Amino acid sequence: MSETYFGTPRARVDGRAKVTGAATYAAEFTAPDLAYGYVVSGAIAKGTITAIDSSAALAMPGVLHVFTHENRPRTAWLSSNFRDEVAPPGSPFRALYDKHIVYSGQPVALVVAEDFDTARDAAALVRVTYDTEAHATDLDQERAKAYVPPKKRSGIEPPPKPRGDAPGAYDAAPFKLRQEYRISPEHHNPMEPHATTVVWDGDGAITVHDKIQGVQNSQTYITNVFGLSKDKVRVVSPFVGGGFGSGLRPQYQLYLAVMASLALERSVRVVLTRDQMFTFGYRPGTINTLSLGADAQGALQSITHEAVAGTSHFEDYQEVVVNWSGGTYHCDNVSFDYKLAKLDTYTPADMRAPGAPLGMFALESAMDEMAEALHLDPLEFRLRNYAETDENTGNPFTSKALREAYRQGAEQFGWSRRNHTPRSMKEGHELVGWGMATGMWEAQMQQTSARATLWPDGRLEVACATADIGTGTYTILTQIAADSLGVGMDQVSVKIGDSSLPTSPVQGGSWTAASAGAAVQAACFKARESLLDAAQKMDGSPLADATADQVVFANGRMTLRDDAARAVSYADAMRAAGLDTLAVEETVKPDPKVQKSFSSYTHSAVFVEVRVDEELGVVRVTRVVDAVAAGRILNPLTARSQIIGGVVFGIGMALTEETMADHALGRFMNHNLAEYHVPSNADIQGIEVIFVEENDSKTSPMGVKGLGEIGIVGTAAAIANAIHHATGRRVRSLPITIDKVLGAELAS
Numbered sequence: 001m002s003e004t005y006f007g008t009p010r011a012r013v014d015g016r017a018k019v020t021g022a023a024t025y026a027a028e029f030t031a032p033d034l035a036y037g038y039v040v041s042g043a044i045a046k047g048t049i050t051a052i053d054s055s056a057a058l059a060m061p062g063v064l065h066v067f068t069h070e071n072r073p074r075t076a077w078l079s080s081n082f083r084d085e086v087a088p089p090g091s092p093f094r095a096l097y098d099k100h101i102v103y104s105g106q107p108v109a110l111v112v113a114e115d116f117d118t119a120r121d122a123a124a125l126v127r128v129t130y131d132t133e134a135h136a137t138d139l140d141q142e143r144a145k146a147y148v149p150p151k152k153r154s155g156i157e158p159p160p161k162p163r164g165d166a167p168g169a170y171d172a173a174p175f176k177l178r179q180e181y182r183i184s185p186e187h188h189n190p191m192e193p194h195a196t197t198v199v200w201d202g203d204g205a206i207t208v209h210d211k212i213q214g215v216q217n218s219q220t221y222i223t224n225v226f227g228l229s230k231d232k233v234r235v236v237s238p239f240v241g242g243g244f245g246s247g248l249r250p251q252y253q254l255y256l257a258v259m260a261s262l263a264l265e266r267s268v269r270v271v272l273t274r275d276q277m278f279t280f281g282y283r284p285g286t287i288n289t290l291s292l293g294a295d296a297q298g299a300l301q302s303i304t305h306e307a308v309a310g311t312s313h314f315e316d317y318q319e320v321v322v323n324w325s326g327g328t329y330h331c332d333n334v335s336f337d338y339k340l341a342k343l344d345t346y347t348p349a350d351m352r353a354p355g356a357p358l359g360m361f362a363l364e365s366a367m368d369e370m371a372e373a374l375h376l377d378p379l380e381f382r383l384r385n386y387a388e389t390d391e392n393t394g395n396p397f398t399s400k401a402l403r404e405a406y407r408q409g410a411e412q413f414g415w416s417r418r419n420h421t422p423r424s425m426k427e428g429h430e431l432v433g434w435g436m437a438t439g440m441w442e443a444q445m446q447q448t449s450a451r452a453t454l455w456p457d458g459r460l461e462v463a464c465a466t467a468d469i470g471t472g473t474y475t476i477l478t479q480i481a482a483d484s485l486g487v488g489m490d491q492v493s494v495k496i497g498d499s500s501l502p503t504s505p506v507q508g509g510s511w512t513a514a515s516a517g518a519a520v521q522a523a524c525f526k527a528r529e530s531l532l533d534a535a536q537k538m539d540g541s542p543l544a545d546a547t548a549d550q551v552v553f554a555n556g557r558m559t560l561r562d563d564a565a566r567a568v569s570y571a572d573a574m575r576a577a578g579l580d581t582l583a584v585e586e587t588v589k590p591d592p593k594v595q596k597s598f599s600s601y602t603h604s605a606v607f608v609e610v611r612v613d614e615e616l617g618v619v620r621v622t623r624v625v626d627a628v629a630a631g632r633i634l635n636p637l638t639a640r641s642q643i644i645g646g647v648v649f650g651i652g653m654a655l656t657e658e659t660m661a662d663h664a665l666g667r668f669m670n671h672n673l674a675e676y677h678v679p680s681n682a683d684i685q686g687i688e689v690i691f692v693e694e695n696d697s698k699t700s701p702m703g704v705k706g707l708g709e710i711g712i713v714g715t716a717a718a719i720a721n722a723i724h725h726a727t728g729r730r731v732r733s734l735p736i737t738i739d740k741v742l743g744a745e746l747a748s
Ligand code: MOS
Pocket: 213, 243, 244, 245, 246, 248, 350, 351, 352, 353, 354, 507, 508, 509, 510
């Protein structure tokens, strides 16, 4: 592969479409005769619906139908038919299924009308009466009933077996600490709300525009739930306005929109309101208990990481929370415990590096506390316990440039000038603190297919059913295709977000660049083989006796490496072979030998400066240096944006993001963007990103490891550590709000 574009900064190829409004999102597709659905949300956390009175709504001119559990069309009756590609074990939520209410905000009716305003007005007229039952939404109360999930969630490693004797080594260690570290529930809050536009194509066929991180996940869900064949359901979602995990699973607006469309034989759109965006998956509240033992030289002797996280009554949502404590540092005595507690809420969902920033907040806070107790520099303490192998599995890492990330990050930040004493830096009325933490995230590749189609004039289309949720997929696939087939980026078009394209998993887990990228490269390489074959069959071919590695594919031509005069253009080769187009498809898979014998992770070293107003308790994150080791970087511009986004979310997690429940009502209360504060521009100051060189020949064919999630992982812990350095106060619960800064003893 030539590297004209690989590794170079390239602006987003879809940027113009986005800023001009030409990019079409799920709620923007339209259809003749489009009807509008509006969801009626339930008002209680648990109980049964005793009556639904839709008469006033139905009497409004323009109202077409009010769907409830009493009149809903039949669907598949096995709950397993509702399980999607990334579902945890259990029985998925089914909207309007029966009279039972299992969480607050549950959809209880869908009003469909000729226009949106009528649907919304009529929805306010639907009267629902309930028998309420006692509910429980408070993790603190339910943790006593926590259990080990009986069934593992596919793709999620359960905690490893214990190693050595963690309790014994803890007792014997001269330095020890045991603390609880907590994280509040959070919601994803993508800018684009969940929405589905179902276009009724006639004859039982539908085209569905869904807000989803994987169109084929929605397609399979619809076919399974409604008993439709694949050729009747096409899901087309070329643009996704942020997901952060909220769009991994098909959500209830998809179910409701398809149900209404099939029943009314008409196109239907359902858009959730911002407050309804708080009525499905969320990052579960999690309570970590972390014990560390160390000797006087700063060698870790014992690590125990226990966590309890919330889940729903109907699914056992699982993520990797505690395992990080066995893979980040060297330690011979380690034990883990990961339990769930059932709550009367919707099932939690993967959110922004699910599990990792929670577990790492506990581990990296505890490491900071232990470093202080040992009078060791926090970075030096980490270096003394550097893990050379993945001690959870005993496998070597495919690559690990974390040591270099620590070095470059510390140098850029000026870490060596840090005074170890808390409260030692003050400027004006602000205390200044410096903190750091380590980040880690699994680097994965998934089986993915792609198709390459070449025209004689050099135009190249690459196609794959993956998504671009704002990550830059269109751009990197363009770069890879152009380099792989030796054409210009301006000759390449990328087709994604369409279920009729070659098979791809959801965009998630930071695996898309490695997976879809490799599939596009493989398809383009296969096209090269066909081109060379065609060229060699030409009469008097100048490349007749050339082997593939003697030929350079560039500028739309095949040229002999050692004799530029001997060349055949793609156009001539295709013409000679009688091809109007050349289309080939390839599937890539991760190497099972690598998967079995190696561990693959991205790493980061995060350094943070905070300024804390001593009287007001206001925290500002004034400087972040994030040094990231993530294999080869395809596009430094979009990659940097990925890391900045992750750091911004880390700042949100550390300081402001929290969905608060009123447990008396069993309901999330701050369900809007005014009271649930995602960082805005005014919250963000300097963020510097360093990509540390890392050559990884095993994780994926191009040495790409993925960067969607590593940016958030260590950030909240580094901020908490910096706040401690600034103020001398250790806050062990996220987010670190003003009240906790001013009175940490109350919060911990
Ligand atoms: Mo990510 S939480 O896998 O979208």
